[in-house]
Amino acid sequence: MEITFLKPDVSHIALMQELVKEEVDNGNILLRTEDEMANTIRSYTIVEVDGVMAGFTALHIHSARLAEVRSLVVSKKFRGLKLGLKLVQSCIDEGREYKLKQILSLTYAKSFFETAGFRMIEKEEIPEHKIWADCIRCKHFPICDEIAMVHDL
Template sequence: MQTTAVICRQAVVEDVEQLYELIHSYAVQGIMLPRTREALAASIDSFVVAELENKIVGCGSLTILGADLVEIRSLGMSEQYKGYGIGSKLVEQLIEQAKELKISKIMALTYAVPFFERNGFHIVEKEIFPEKVWTDCAICPKRFACDEIAVMKKLF
């Protein structure tokens, strides 16, 4: 497969069903928080998608946590498209969006540490992100036994 055929673009409301299916496939494995169709529609502007032949094969979103911090969320690929660099293309687009917003740090909570390290992130302590800990983490089912690793990249 040629990754040049993959188009990364801003998500639109018509993408909600495909986004839901992709995120749901990760959520049932316990490796991504589930999102309802309604929540996806309400936050569609924060999502980017990777599209190949009119099919969404990957997605990710960017959430502002503070004046100098954004988080990559819901980053995932269709199983058959992993390993082709699509995830890195999505991360690049999310990083560009963060830079346009003049936000200096981008973070993620992940199980895919080597992927993020290849994309310039490094492991950090979760506790340095009180913006995250006191919002999303407070309502997460894994809040008392979180096994995700925090990664961060300074953009400037």
């Protein structure tokens, strides 16, 4: 089994949207349009297993100190291989390369992110309020039940 991490190009967007569709429909991940994904394509990392896209995530930089893990998804077919943890680690490594101070996650998967070295914080502790601009597009807005977690770099 060959596991490969790569930066996508715009030709990957349709497959990425297909892979994340169920999680978007369930309200677990925020919908990103084709144009939004194209605009931020450099923030994404894909993982492939034997040449098949198995998952992806994005590291969205909010400020000189804070970035966010976004759109983390692994295909049900490839779960159990710790690909999600490896994708999150790729975000942490990338955050270090950019000399960021913290990586944020707004999640329903508290124990998963604890395993990845994140700790829970109160949402009010999130320093950059522009993060909440996305929230208005969420199915759960204005009743947010996601857990805010950070990883200190």
